[in-house]
Amino acid sequence: MSRMITGPTSFVVEDYAxxxxxxxxxxxxxxxxxxxxxxxxxxxxxxxxTEALLGRADALCRELDVAxxxxxLVASVRRFTxxxxxxxxxxxxxxxxxxxxxxxxxxxxxxxxxxxxxxLSRPDHHAVRVRCHDPAAPSRLDAGHxxxxxxxxGDALTLTLDDGRRxxxxxxxxxxxxxPGAVEGAGRVLVLSRLxxxxxxxxxxxxxxxxxxxYIDGCTDTVLVPPVKLGDPCLNALYFPAHTEQTQHTHPSxxxxxxxxxxxxxxxxxxxxxLAPGKVFLLPPxxxxxxxxxxxxxxxxxxxxxxxxxxxxxxxxxxxxxxLNRTYVRFLHRLRSAARSxxx
Numbered sequence: 001m002s003r004m005i006t007g008p009t010s011f012v013v014e015d016y017a018x019x020x021x022x023x024x025x026x027x028x029x030x031x032x033x034x035x036x037x038x039x040x041x042x043x044x045x046x047x048x049x050t051e052a053l054l055g056r057a058d059a060l061c062r063e064l065d066v067a068x069x070x071x072x073l074v075a076s077v078r079r080f081t082x083x084x085x086x087x088x089x090x091x092x093x094x095x096x097x098x099x100x101x102x103x104x105x106x107x108x109x110x111x112x113x114x115x116x117x118x119x120l121s122r123p124d125h126h127a128v129r130v131r132c133h134d135p136a137a138p139s140r141l142d143a144g145h146x147x148x149x150x151x152x153x154g155d156a157l158t159l160t161l162d163d164g165r166r167x168x169x170x171x172x173x174x175x176x177x178x179x180p181g182a183v184e185g186a187g188r189v190l191v192l193s194r195l196x197x198x199x200x201x202x203x204x205x206x207x208x209x210x211x212x213x214x215y216i217d218g219c220t221d222t223v224l225v226p227p228v229k230l231g232d233p234c235l236n237a238l239y240f241p242a243h244t245e246q247t248q249h250t251h252p253s254x255x256x257x258x259x260x261x262x263x264x265x266x267x268x269x270x271x272x273x274x275l276a277p278g279k280v281f282l283l284p285p286x287x288x289x290x291x292x293x294x295x296x297x298x299x300x301x302x303x304x305x306x307x308x309x310x311x312x313x314x315x316x317x318x319x320x321x322x323x324l325n326r327t328y329v330r331f332l333h334r335l336r337s338a339a340r341s342x343x344x
Contacts, residue, residue: 002134009284011268016152016188016258016278018134024254025195027125028284036064037120042111050086050106057110065288066119068248077113123252123285126233126310127195130256130282138182139191146178146199147191148225148235150207150258150306152278154187159203172260173205174235174306176225190258190280192235192308200228207260209300211239217246219291224306227315234312240264240303242296248288256282257306264293264303275303 002019005012007028014020045056054074061067078084081092087106094100094109097116101108114120133139138160141147150173151157157169161181169175169189178199183189202225211220218241225235237260240246244264259279266273266281268289273281275291283289296302316322328334 005282008282010270011266011273011281011283011287011289013266013273013275013279013281016132016190016280018132018136020132020280022130022256022280022282024256024282024284025127025129027122031286033064033286034122037122040064040120042107042114045110046107048107050090053106053110054086054090057114060114061119064119065286118252124311126253128254128256128308128310129193129195130280131191131193132280133183133187133189133191135186138184139189141177141179141181141183141191141193143180145193145195146176146197146233147193148199148233148308149175149177149183149189149191150235150260151205152188152190152258152260154185154189157183157185157187157189159183167203170206172207173203174207174224175204176200176202176235188278190306192256194233194310197233199225199233207237207304207306209304211237211301216249217244219244219246220301227312230315230317231311231313232315233308233310234314236307236309238305238307239301240291240293240305242293242302244291244293244302246290246292248290250286250288251283251309253285253309253311254283256308260304260306262293262296262301262303264291266291275305 005022007024007026009028009031012022045053058071058073061073067073077089077093081089083089083092090106090109094112097113100112131139151169151171153171159167159169159175159181161179176199178201204224208222211222213221215221220239222237223234224237227234259275259277261277264275266275266289268287293302325337325340
């Protein structure tokens with residue numbers, strides 16, 4: 001019988017089960033962190049000097065579970081700006097995040113930083129629905145949304161669009177479908193729907209045994225479906241080597257997906273969650289977690305996870321994309337392109 005999990009506020013991991021749905025369409029209920037944010041009043045800080053302001057803000061970040069280490073905010077602002085003077089560092093950081101008035105004080109700069117980085121506000125909500133295909137009936141891909149998918153296994157699976165086009169789906173492949181249709185046939189397919197978003201049609205795979213991009217703590221990543229424009233969703237494969245003890249971290253938006261290969265553990269404040277092939281998961285925004293692995297084969301990752309991101313801070317823009325960047329009208333364009341290549 002199909003199961004529905006609605007609006008989780010903590011890490012969810014389940015065995016793949018036909019018809020299982022994790023619904024994150026509506027903003028989650030008020031969390032403990034939301035209640036803490038509501039009680040924050042910065043006005044009493046207004047008359048403090050810069051050092052005292054940074055000390056209060058650093059303590060607030062740890063109280064709100066934004067940072068774990070004492071001094072993290074101060075060290076991060078200085079490293080971000082390259083300024084050792086705290087007042088100058090605050091001013092540079094605030095300016096980098098948005099326009100600030102000329103007469104702004106260190107307090108104004110700090111408040112702008114805390115607001116812009118999401119310390120004092122809940123992140124933007126992205127409506128997502130995660131479903132396990134049920135071979136007993138077609139899995140409908142409704143219009144008005146974009147459906148990202150991964151095929152775990154199956155010999156006779158088909159993606160059929162309402163206009164009559166049909167595409168075979170093979171194990172370890174992915175899809176991105178912004179049009180109405182259905183997944184049909186016997187096999188296991190995870191469908192992750194970004195509601196109210198229109199992406200670009202893509203079929204890809206098979207997923208490779210190792211990632212192409214560096215990630216934290218020796219892990220790697222491959223972008224399977226990239227953001228078509230800055231801010232768009234993306235689908236990734238994450239690879240964890242043997243004996244990984246990942247640093248605790250959070251994400252500003254949800255992460256959802258399925259374990260492709262290997263085994264490991266996801267450690268969270270609420271407990272440890274065993275990971276094995278076929279485990280489906282959803283991690284709500286701002287949840288601390290870390291992936292750990294034990295032994296593994298030298299020729300492949302100890303744990304491979306398909307991970308969907310409903311948003312990104314990466315991707316082409318109208319003023320920065322490959323076609324435009326490699327179009328030379330003036331020598332200036334050659335200089336800009338060479339500088340981009342030098343940074344790569």
